[in-house]
Structures are given as C-alpha cells and as structure tokens.
Amino acid sequence: xxxxxxxxxxxxxxxxxxxxDALGRLAQDLLENxxxxxxxxxxxxxxxxxxxxxxxxxxxxxxxSAADVERLTRRLRSVSQRLExxxxxxxxxxxxxxxxxxxxxxxxxxxxxxxxxxxxxxxxGALREALPDGPxxxxxxxxxxxxxxxxxxxxxxxxxxxxx
Numbered sequence: 001x002x003x004x005x006x007x008x009x010x011x012x013x014x015x016x017x018x019x020x021d022a023l024g025r026l027a028q029d030l031l032e033n034x035x036x037x038x039x040x041x042x043x044x045x046x047x048x049x050x051x052x053x054x055x056x057x058x059x060x061x062x063x064x065s066a067a068d069v070e071r072l073t074r075r076l077r078s079v080s081q082r083l084e085x086x087x088x089x090x091x092x093x094x095x096x097x098x099x100x101x102x103x104x105x106x107x108x109x110x111x112x113x114x115x116x117x118x119x120x121x122x123x124x125g126a127l128r129e130a131l132p133d134g135p136x137x138x139x140x141x142x143x144x145x146x147x148x149x150x151x152x153x154x155x156x157x158x159x160x161x162x163x164x
Contacts, residue, residue, distance in 0.1 A: 030036045055065050064072070 031040075055067075058065050
C-alpha cells in the first residue's frame with residue numbers, strides 16, 4: 001500500500017470544507033425563504049393536528065396513548081419503590097423484634113399462667129366438694145342488693161323457695 005501524496009489530502013480537506021460551507025449556506029437560505037419557512041410551519045401544525053386526532057381516536061377506542069403508558073409506567077415505578085421501602089421497614093422491624101428476648105419467652109409464660117389458673121380452679125372446686133355441709137354458692141341470677149337505712153348497698157344472696 002502506498003500513501004497518497006500530501007497535496008491530495010489538502011485538496012480533499014479543502015473540497016470537503018467548501019462542500020460543507022455550501023450546504024450550510026443553502027440550508028440557511030432555505031430556512032430564511034418565507035415560502036419554505038411557511039411550508040415547514042404548516043407541516044409541523046399538520047403533524048400536531050394528526051397527533052391530537054390520533055389521541056382522540058385512541059381514546060374513543062379505549063386504547064391508551066404512549067403518554068398514558070408512560071404516566072402509568074412512572075406511577076408503577078413510584079408504587080414499586082414505596083413497596084420496597086415498606087418491605088425493608090418490615091424486615092428491620094422483624095429483626096428487631098426477633099432480637100428481644102422478653103418477647104420470645106412471652107408465649108411460654110402466658111401458657112404457664114393459663115395452666116396455673118386452670119389448676120387453681122380445679123383445686124378450688126375440690127376444696128368446695130370437700131367441705132362438709134358448707135353453704136352452696138348462690139347462682140348469679142339469685143343475688144340481690146339490700147339497701148341499708150343509711151343508703152349504702154350491700155350484696156346479699158337469697159335462695160329461691162321451691163314451690164311444692
């Protein structure tokens with residue numbers, strides 16, 4: 001391969017620069033021409049009207065436009081980011097609660113208390129049965145309030161008399 005002479009490179013650069021300048025002047029002249037400028041303005045107006053007509057037609061057919069899809073996409077990203085924040089907060093809360101030893105043993109303590117209450121109830125029932133001729137407890141429906149002469153109420157129990 002042989003390298004081209006330097007004069008041809010300089011000539012090519014000058015021709016390229018002159019061509020670019022000529023195209024630039026031509027474009028500038030076309031844009032300054034009122035006829036071309038008006039045609040371009042009308043083309044942009046027609047494009048805008050076509051876009052509006054397309055949006056109306058798509059709305060009538062219940063088809064979302066690109067702008068609708070973009071808005072929905074942004075909203076979905078926002079909701080997704082909020083959800084990730086909530087998930088992170090729940091994870092942190094779960095870690096903090098898992099590390100608290102008092103809460104971990106709380107269930108076992110509640111079960112033990114429940115069993116103790118049940119045992120006490122059984123023991124009271126056994127004691128009541130073991131007492132000889134002790135007074136039978138009055139059912140709640142048969143309890144009465146007596147009012148003393150000084151206006152204080154006291155609870156007394158009376159047995160219903162059976163009619164024979």
